[in-house]
Amino acid sequence: DAGVTQSPTHLIKTRGQQVTLRCSPKSGHDTVSWYQQALGQGPQFIFQYYEEEERQRGNFPDRFSGHQFPNYSSELNVNALLLGDSALYLCASSSRGLDSYNSPLHFGNGTRLTVT
Amino acid sequence: QKEVEQNSGPLSVPEGAIASLNCTYSDRGSQSFFWYRQYSGKSPELIMFIYSNGDKEDGRFTAQLNKASQYVSLLIRDSQPSDSATYLCAVTPGGYGGSQGNLIFGKGTKLSVKP
8 A cells, every 4th residue: 555655765956946846645645735834844834635626725825836636636836936935844634534533634744845 | 833842952861761751732623643753964763653542662762642721741761872862753634644744743842861
């Protein structure tokens, strides 16, 4: 049973560029959430996708956008990259079924983004 | 601003001792509480979750929740060097279940278990 998979594992970009990160959820999961984790900090919620729509959003600018596909996989796009966007980007999946209201998130291994 | 507070540590304990990690949260409506372990450079790994007041035990780990005090803790018995990691406390905002994905994390407590 594959867990949450993310690609790429590492990425180096230049300020002003755009980046796309990808995530496939754990089998049986239908909800994908994205988090940003800066060095020495806890993960911060970016947004969540369910049924191909953004359902909730954290305190992140519009430069951060996403998409969910019919197979539940998801992309995170960041435009006009800033040095401060350098972080570990984590994808987490879960299931929104009625019997899983409190079920925990399962995280992927993350994408390490470095902006120079 | 909903917050989760943890002592950043480092917390250093000898091998075989009990490690006690603490967390307070500001949103009185929070319903679900999670402890994640994160090794350096790796992603968070779920250790335990708790929803009801009291203790919940799983092997060497015990989570304790006191909603009146807005306090959650994690005890690690018989600590091993392999337990050395950063422990992240996470809570759901009021009105949301854990599966809805919008956890609020603390900054984490770094635990070091000395052989």
